[in-house]
Amino acid sequence: MTESSPPPRRRGRPPRAEAGNGPGARERIVAAARAEFAERGYDKASIRAIARGADVDPALVHHYFGPKEQVFAAAVEVAFAPALPAPDVLLEGDREHAGERITRFILGVWENPVTREPVLAILRSAVANETAAGVFRDLVTHRLMLRIAGGLGIPDAQLRSEIAAAHLVGVVMLRHVIKVEPLASANFEDVVRMVAPAVQRHLDGG
Amino acid sequence: MTESSPPPRRRGRPPRAEAGNGPGARERIVAAARAEFAERGYDKASIRAIARGADVDPALVHHYFGPKEQVFAAAVEVAFAPALPAPDVLLEGDREHAGERITRFILGVWENPVTREPVLAILRSAVANETAAGVFRDLVTHRLMLRIAGGLGIPDAQLRSEIAAAHLVGVVMLRHVIKVEPLASANFEDVVRMVAPAVQRHLDGG
Numbered sequence: 001m002t003e004s005s006p007p008p009r010r011r012g013r014p015p016r017a018e019a020g021n022g023p024g025a026r027e028r029i030v031a032a033a034r035a036e037f038a039e040r041g042y043d044k045a046s047i048r049a050i051a052r053g054a055d056v057d058p059a060l061v062h063h064y065f066g067p068k069e070q071v072f073a074a075a076v077e078v079a080f081a082p083a084l085p086a087p088d089v090l091l092e093g094d095r096e097h098a099g100e101r102i103t104r105f106i107l108g109v110w111e112n113p114v115t116r117e118p119v120l121a122i123l124r125s126a127v128a129n130e131t132a133a134g135v136f137r138d139l140v141t142h143r144l145m146l147r148i149a150g151g152l153g154i155p156d157a158q159l160r161s162e163i164a165a166a167h168l169v170g171v172v173m174l175r176h177v178i179k180v181e182p183l184a185s186a187n188f189e190d191v192v193r194m195v196a197p198a199v200q201r202h203l204d205g206g
Numbered sequence: 207m208t209e210s211s212p213p214p215r216r217r218g219r220p221p222r223a224e225a226g227n228g229p230g231a232r233e234r235i236v237a238a239a240r241a242e243f244a245e246r247g248y249d250k251a252s253i254r255a256i257a258r259g260a261d262v263d264p265a266l267v268h269h270y271f272g273p274k275e276q277v278f279a280a281a282v283e284v285a286f287a288p289a290l291p292a293p294d295v296l297l298e299g300d301r302e303h304a305g306e307r308i309t310r311f312i313l314g315v316w317e318n319p320v321t322r323e324p325v326l327a328i329l330r331s332a333v334a335n336e337t338a339a340g341v342f343r344d345l346v347t348h349r350l351m352l353r354i355a356g357g358l359g360i361p362d363a364q365l366r367s368e369i370a371a372a373h374l375v376g377v378v379m380l381r382h383v384i385k386v387e388p389l390a391s392a393n394f395e396d397v398v399r400m401v402a403p404a405v406q407r408h409l410d411g412g
Contacts, residue, residue, distance in 0.1 A: 041334065123333070124333055124334055126383075126384060127329070127330055127333040127334070127379075127383055128247065128330055128333070128334050133384055133385065137384050137385060140384070140386060141386060141387070145386065156396075156400075158388055159388050159389060159392055159396070159400070160400065162380055162386055162389040163377065163389065163397070163400050163401060165376075165380065166373065166376035166377040166379065166380045166381075166389070167404065169375075169376040169379050169380060170371075170373050170374065170375040170376025170377070170379065171372040173333075173372065173375050173376065173379065174368055174371065174372045174375060175372075177332075177333055177339065178332060178339055178343050178346070179339065179343060180346060180347060180368055181347070182364055182365050182368070183365060183368040183369065183372070186365055190362075190365070191369070194362075194365070194366065194369050194408070195369060195372075197407065198373065198404035198407055201403065201404055201407070202400070202404065206403065
């Protein structure tokens, strides 16, 4: 629909019943924010465009989330949701296969375009913008790394689990962002087989 | 200097003797391109601004380098210069310490702000823009990975050396771009000591 010709049903309803203030507005804002940040990056994304995408007043975006940084945080949280079970995947199960489990899980999130694209959009914003990097850093630290490190029981657990995570982030960068061959086209199982022992070594405290 | 008031000396000289066509114009263009791409990213960087920075006519930029993509390639080549000895560092010397040598060398390029900032600017452009990613990919493949893989003499040498490189790229991302703690502030030697054995394992074909 265009802004110049809103659907007649909206004009006929009292404000409280409008789509903008109705149930689901918060979810629509988050979805619109994800799309806006993914398409235009953190710097260029605008609250006005997010509000338009969610069919709400810009003031409602601020009411629910506060400033742009926190709208981004909410969008990141949703886009990042497929990766959030990582601590459970890593810590539940036998320790000698933890490296393979987490390698398969994290690289797997990036194999599927449906889960890859939203996380890739976050990563792009985080690499380009310091504020976005800070939001991403807080999420990764508090929702993933601290939980993982707390369950590992090895010396320097947080540093070692970040170095293990760095290996996976690097594979994702070269395979899915820079797309260096042959890594970009390599068989998924071959990649897991080559990466997992290095990740396991870090998780063992080696 | 502003465009509306060029310095008088330029007006008084014949075109061939102008700064724009004098010796060093090519180098000035590359330096201006590096600064422009670093400051504004690939998408927003303009040939006009690069020409202005180099004090040359925009046509001269095209004359030397062709389209924007190739101006970027020239800037990347210069910014990336500190990393280009990597194949020699890796292949010259004993094989059992190759992992430590290359880890220390590549992470070392990123420890020094003077060499870090230009490479970081390239990485930002490459993550944000597909054309820039292609330029970066070609450089990494032809100037680094193929030379390294050719000297390794292990099965799947190119794939394994890319997975080794991925580990270093990931550490750089989390330490210098996303700045996750404690990795961002960890002692350099501690990081090398933890990362090098994993890189060595990949280079051994393990």
